Amino acid sequence: MSNATSNIDNSHDRTDIESTEIVAHVVNLKKSFGDIQVLKGISLTLHKGENLAILGRSGSGKSVTIKCMVGLMSADEGEIEVLGYNIRSLSSEKLNELRQQVGFSFQSSALYDSMTVQENLEFPLKRNLKLFDKKKLNYLVKTALQDVGLDGAATKKPAELSGGMKKRIGIARTLILKPKIMLYDEPTAGLDPITSAEINELILNVRKKYNTSSIIITHDISCARQTADKVIALIDGHSKVEATFDELKITKDPELAPFFKY
């Protein structure tokens, strides 16, 4: 992966959260669907406590990248290491072990629509931690809901929630297992600017409270600006550049500049 292009002013601070500990590392990731090669060599490094935004146009393979990182899709080539686990050679038991430490917030929120919000949040606790004590479950669910600002929504069904609320509940469901890494797939897609700003704020609060490192997949410039310490741009299946938002903003690179034009 190339570093910031020559057009970028490198004098800006990269991030105020500097850590040398690498929690996720992807090298030369390639993935094809039939004859179409979507990822042609993505590389990225996520440090502990860092928020990394992956910016790119629709269909550029942003979501595919993070799905490969949790084994939801298998990569054709390349190395993926998350929390010390080499994803491509993991047994299903080890993969499950890793997945419990990685939270994944889906673009569609992916709430279980046959369950209430309370049951949605209890589900991973019951299944993974074999926690059935009603008092403990209630406490953990209440705390997670408070953390996303929706403590009155426990009895509601997903169909009764707005888009923004669904996103928050989706995030709460992943937070309940206290993940070390959060992967956000288009967290602000389809939301109004005010709700988007609230979600961005939530992403920052999650990092502060849960001490997570995050990858934020987005094509929303304001989301990347508000949440990311570092931004990677995906252009034509390659990770084109890695820099801070302020560095990218002033780029004159013809492939990157249009992102910041609108």
Added chain:
Amino acid sequence: MKLKEFLLKCENIYRFIQNIFRQALSPPFEWREILKQCYAVGNRSFFLVSFTAFLAGVVFTRQSRPSLSSFGAESWLPSLVSQAVIRSLGPLITGLICAGKLGSNIGAELASMKVTEQIDAMEVSGTRPFSYLVVSRVVATTLMMPILVVFADIVALLGSYLTVHSINNTGFELYFNDVSANITYLDIFSSIIKATFFGFAVGLISCYVGYNSQDGTTGVGKAANTAVVISMSFIFIIDLLSLQFTNLFR
């Protein structure tokens, strides 16, 4: 290319079945979910199976009676009806009803979960969705189908008895003495085994098409439809095979 696709699909189905057995037979077991699904399967099909079995008993009796009367063999009616119901009619009706009702339900439910990334969400949180969603449903349909078949047999015979009673004023004891005298353990046993295979086929096919659904929302309808059509076809195939097999012991 088509042959390659077909062979790949066969491999997928083989792995799917292998996974079902592996996860059904190794801990942690999904007792809660299996019980929940058993209740759902029984509850969903109970009324329809009862209603259809009752009508089948009535119709079969009314249709058979004139033919037997013309030979002066009306007294054979309980024997004929009981053998037809227990050997074939009961399992077949229950199997077809369940293929329609459960097949579409399971196929559409899993397909819509797939489309809305709910299965991915379970997968990614390490909650073993295959065991939770597929194994529990396949076990539930396999366990519940024989129970529904026994129930359907009883209701169909009751329908038949009420019909005979309304025409000849035949007594309950006399009718069911005739029925039990002509039913062998092999009839009952083969019917239950057949029903178990019906249940497994309906569960397996519906879960497979739902769990592997593609093409977004169109895929949901397609999965429901495919689940019903293939399940029904397999019910007839299993029925035929079990008949051939049971005849070896007669």
